[in-house]
Amino acid sequence: MKRIILALMTILGTSSMMFAQSNTGTTPYEDSYHYYQVNGGTASPGNTYTWEVYQNNKTDKATAAQFVFTDLNGDPLGAPGTPATDQAKVYIKWLEANTGVESYYVSITETNTHCSTNRLLKVTVSDNLFNIEVVLVSTKDECASIINPVSDEGTPNILTDDTFGLTIRKFKLTMTGDATKDWSYTYTLSGAANITNVTIEDGETGTPADLYNGANATGSITSGGDKSVNIITVSFATNPGVEENLQLALTDGKDEIGTLENDITAADNIKTYTVWAVPATTGITTD
Numbered sequence: 618m619k620r621i622i623l624a625l626m627t628i629l630g631t632s633s634m635m636f637a638q639s640n641t642g643t644t645p646y647e648d649s650y651h652y653y654q655v656n657g658g659t660a661s662p663g664n665t666y667t668w669e670v671y672q673n674n675k676t677d678k679a680t681a682a683q684f685v686f687t688d689l690n691g692d693p694l695g696a697p698g699t700p701a702t703d704q705a706k707v708y709i710k711w712l713e714a715n716t717g718v719e720s721y722y723v724s725i726t727e728t729n730t731h732c733s734t735n736r737l738l739k740v741t742v743s744d745n746l747f748n749i750e751v752v753l754v755s756t757k758d759e760c761a762s763i764i765n766p767v768s769d770e771g772t773p774n775i776l777t778d779d780t781f782g783l784t785i786r787k788f789k790l791t792m793t794g795d796a797t798k799d800w801s802y803t804y805t806l807s808g809a810a811n812i813t814n815v816t817i818e819d820g821e822t823g824t825p826a827d828l829y830n831g832a833n834a835t836g837s838i839t840s841g842g843d844k845s846v847n848i849i850t851v852s853f854a855t856n857p858g859v860e861e862n863l864q865l866a867l868t869d870g871k872d873e874i875g876t877l878e879n880d881i882t883a884a885d886n887i888k889t890y891t892v893w894a895v896p897a898t899t900g901i902t903t904d
Contacts, residue, residue, distance in 0.1 A: 638743050640795040640876055646745040649876035650691040650710035653723050655736060658706035665702040667726040670709065673719040675737065683713040684721070691875045711742045745879040747794030749802055749870040751888045754787035754848070758891040761855040769900030776897055782855040783813070786890045788865045789820065790847040792840070799873040801839040804849060808862040808889070811854035820846030837869070858897030864889040 638644055642651040652658075653668075660666060668686070670679040685693045686700055687708045694700065700707045709723065720741040727734050763782040771778025792800050806812060817829040817838055828838055828847065840847055851863060867886040870878040878886075 638746060638795070639797055640747065640872065640874065643738065643740055645711045645740065645742050646747060646794070646876050647711055647714040647742055648745050648879075649747075649872075649874060650687050650708055651874065652689075652706055652708050653725075653738065654706035655725050655727065656705050660703050660705040661727070661729070663729065665728045666700070666705055667702065667724075667728070668700050668704070668707050669724040669726075671722040671724055671737075673715075673721070675722050679721055683711070685710050685712060711740070714742045714744050745876065747800075747872050747876050748792070748878045748880050748885070749800065749867060750791050750793075750880075750885050751865060751867050752789050752791070753888050753890060754789050755890075757889075758893065760893045761861070761895050763855055763895045767898070767900075773902050774899045776857055776899065779900070780854075781857050781895060783852055784809075784855050784892060785850060785852050786863050786892070787851070788849040788888060790849065790867070792842075792845045792847075794872060794876075796842045796845065798842045799839055800842060800871070801837065801873070802870040803835065803837045803868045805835040805866045805868065806851060806863065807834070807866070808864045809851070809853040809892070810856055810859070810861065812851060813854060814850075814852040816850045818848050818850070819844040820848040842872075855895060858894050860894045861892045862889050863892055 638646075640646045640649055642653060645651055655666070670684050671677065672679055686698060687693055687710045689708055691708070691710060693710070711721075715721065720739050723738045723740055725736050761782070762784040764780065767779055767781055769779060790802070794800070804817075806815065812832060812834055814832055815829065815834070819827050819840065828840060829836060838847070849865060851865075853861075853863070865888055870881070870886070880886075
């Protein structure tokens with residue numbers, strides 16, 4: 618029994634460390650990019666800087682399938698694909714996670730008129746753990762909300778004069794990955810004709826509308842890394858006689874250093890409510 622308990626503790630401890638992995642320059646996620654610099658990023662006039670990336674043996678160079686030098690926006694450098702020799706600061710995007718106990722090594726050689734100094738930095742790349750998942754909070758298929766009995770507020774038999782009710786649906790966004798970094802996304806709502814209000818709140822504290830409060834069907838949101846859950850609440854006027862499909866599509870999900878989601882499929886980023894139509898019953902008339 619003691620052996621089983623110890624084994625479980627070891628497994629749980631290993632799992633905790635894996636999921637707690639920070640997306641930093643020395644422990645980056647696959648498909649993330651980071652800066653690397655010497656001398657505070659300031660080049661010494663006249664000196665040259667040669668940046669290279671090596672395999673775990675510190676002899677063989679890493680391949681184009683494993684990393685790429687980029688600009689500050691994460692876009693690959695043009696030909697020849699290596700930084701200019703006057704750069705004391707470079708950016709590297711890591712394309713392939715290490716396996717086992719292997720690592721990469723970033724190498725910089727600074728050369729002046731007569732001499733050279735070399736530095737190495739160990740970099741261990743893990744699988745990309747960053748992701749944002751969208752789920753429905755309530756029943757997927759349900760009737761629109763209605764205030765019964767509906768009051769005849771205007772011209773008899775004219776439905777547009779009457780208020781049938783306000784329908785509300787919620788979506789839950791859950792971020793996994795490095796909790797020390799902010800995360801952002803663009804949301805797009807469609808399928809409901811009369812959206813009156815959209816609020817986005819930090820689901821960890823339940824503070825209403827602390828990220829957004831308005832009526833925009835699309836927008837870009839940034840949330841703190843310590844706030845791993847966002848709740849999007851959509852309010853829209855009940856549309857009698859019309860079935861609506863309220864859809865939330867999440868795009869451009871990334872962390873503050875530009876790491877993209879590891880799962881950008883529709884199954885993960887797009888969710889839809891079917892809002893069944895209430896009957897379009899007119900007001901009661903008589904002779």
